[in-house]
Amino acid sequence: MFMSSYQSLTIDSAAALVKKLGLFDESESLTSNEIGDGNLNYVFHIKGTDNSVIVKQALPYAKVVGESWPLTLERADIENRALRIQGTFSPHYTPKVYYSDKDLAITIMEDLSHLEIARTGLINGQDYPHIARHTGEFIARTLYGTSDFALGPQEKKKLQHTFSNPELCDITEGLVFTDPFFDAETNDFEEALRPEVESLWGDNELKLHAAQLKRLFLTSGDALLHGDLHTGSIFASETETKIIDPEFAFYGPFGFDIAHFTANLLMNALSRAENRREPLYEHVTTVWNVFTQEFTRLWQENNTEAFADTDGYLEWLLDDVFKQATGFMGLEMIRRTIGLAHVKDLDGIEDDTARLQAKRRSLSIGAHFVKERASYSSAEQLVAAFKEAVK
Numbered sequence: 001m002f003m004s005s006y007q008s009l010t011i012d013s014a015a016a017l018v019k020k021l022g023l024f025d026e027s028e029s030l031t032s033n034e035i036g037d038g039n040l041n042y043v044f045h046i047k048g049t050d051n052s053v054i055v056k057q058a059l060p061y062a063k064v065v066g067e068s069w070p071l072t073l074e075r076a077d078i079e080n081r082a083l084r085i086q087g088t089f090s091p092h093y094t095p096k097v098y099y100s101d102k103d104l105a106i107t108i109m110e111d112l113s114h115l116e117i118a119r120t121g122l123i124n125g126q127d128y129p130h131i132a133r134h135t136g137e138f139i140a141r142t143l144y145g146t147s148d149f150a151l152g153p154q155e156k157k158k159l160q161h162t163f164s165n166p167e168l169c170d171i172t173e174g175l176v177f178t179d180p181f182f183d184a185e186t187n188d189f190e191e192a193l194r195p196e197v198e199s200l201w202g203d204n205e206l207k208l209h210a211a212q213l214k215r216l217f218l219t220s221g222d223a224l225l226h227g228d229l230h231t232g233s234i235f236a237s238e239t240e241t242k243i244i245d246p247e248f249a250f251y252g253p254f255g256f257d258i259a260h261f262t263a264n265l266l267m268n269a270l271s272r273a274e275n276r277r278e279p280l281y282e283h284v285t286t287v288w289n290v291f292t293q294e295f296t297r298l299w300q301e302n303n304t305e306a307f308a309d310t311d312g313y314l315e316w317l318l319d320d321v322f323k324q325a326t327g328f329m330g331l332e333m334i335r336r337t338i339g340l341a342h343v344k345d346l347d348g349i350e351d352d353t354a355r356l357q358a359k360r361r362s363l364s365i366g367a368h369f370v371k372e373r374a375s376y377s378s379a380e381q382l383v384a385a386f387k388e389a390v391k
């Protein structure tokens with residue numbers, strides 16, 4: 001049997017491993033490539049005669065920075081367990097897990113190479129007609145299914161206990177909720193944006209709202225979140241959608257995942273010509289409508305909460321989630337513009353004037369959504385405000 005104390009895999013040892021595990025015939029000739037383009041991990045694509053798999057391995061540090069940023073290998077186990085849970089609630093939208101090894105920090109999963117990373121496709125002009133419906137269903141089912149409402153408080157707390165994920169949460173608490181609002185070393189922005197960035201650092205009202213949203217992230221344990229649901233974590237085609245990479249999974253506020261999805265859609269809209277933005281606006285309204293309908297259906301079908309039938313409770317909750325999410329969406333737009341981890345949608349705009357305009361809009365619209373989140377109660381209103389800001 002394969003020795004499973006940690007060693008970092010190579011294209012050859014990853015291929016040897018999948019053979020040893022019996023996922024391919026001993027005699028089969030395999031091709032193996034490292035295809036990871038994310039910030040944190042190695043991803044090996046291993047292909048035989050008529051089968052292929054993905055071996056994802058965590059490194060003991062963050063790949064994007066190097067060994068000077070040590071990072072727990074536990075994240076591979078978190079990802080593997082989150083994928084399995086998401087797979088029970090949303091099998092159509094989750095890659096199948098074939099094998100995992102906590103010591104080696106690996107997950108071996110379904111190869112989704114027939115699909116495309118949605119961020120790449122959206123940048124190249126794809127619209128993915130079903131991505132918002134599928135993602136809305138995925139979020140509603142996994143969030144509702146792991147909440148107090150579905151599991152009851154005791155079961156939920158037991159599950160919550162196994163997903164505390166402090167080191168990955170620390171990354172989000174720093175990179176999303178804190179650093180962009182201070183002159184932090186992790187920040188990374190074009191010098192031409194310095195006036196806007198310095199004005200943001202001096203905006204006490206904005207900082208107060210960011211602090212309130214950070215507190216929600218630190219203290220709310222509504223449901224098992226994906227934790228990093230941007231368009232780079234979604235594989236898509238005209239017909240299929242699969243959500244990958246839940247290594248940031250933890251129990252957090254209901255509104256967080258949908259906020260990151262919609263923020264990344266809107267940043268893609270900022271990179272497009274005006275007459276190509278409509279499909280993205282439709283995705284923003286669709287994901288919210290589908291999330292709301294599916295969450296409501298599940299609430300009515302299976303609810304352990306004594307107050308579930310109390311008039312106004314569900315409506316109040318959904319409105320509260322919407323307002324939180326509007327704020328989280330604004331924060332994601334800000335951090336992807338001036339923080340450590342950018343998005344290609346904005347950075348890839350070649351023309352300097354157009355790119356800076358898109359980034360300035362991302363900052364000002366983001367700040368507006370953070371500050372004014374309490375005045376929004378529908379996705380249609382969000383889209384109308386966005387359209388007005390980019391006219």
Ligand SMILES: Nc1ncnc2c1ncn2[C@@H]1O[C@H](COP(=O)(O)OP(=O)(O)O)[C@@H](O)[C@H]1O
Pocket residue numbers: 035036037038039040041042043054056095109110111112113117232233244245247
């Ligand atoms: N199941 C999969 N099938 C095919 N390619 C995958 C799969 N999982 C990841 N990849 C590829 O590896 C890249 C990085 O994967 P990701 O899980 O986002 O890594 P990280 O955790 O480092 O961000 C993806 O953008 C995609 O190109």
Ligand SMILES: CSC[C@H]1O[C@H](OP(=O)(O)O)[C@H](O)[C@@H]1O
Pocket residue numbers: 038039040062064171172175228232233245340341
């Ligand atoms: C040093 S991690 C930065 C950033 O990377 C993660 O995204 P990805 O899925 O692209 O690896 C996450 O959003 C973190 O905030």
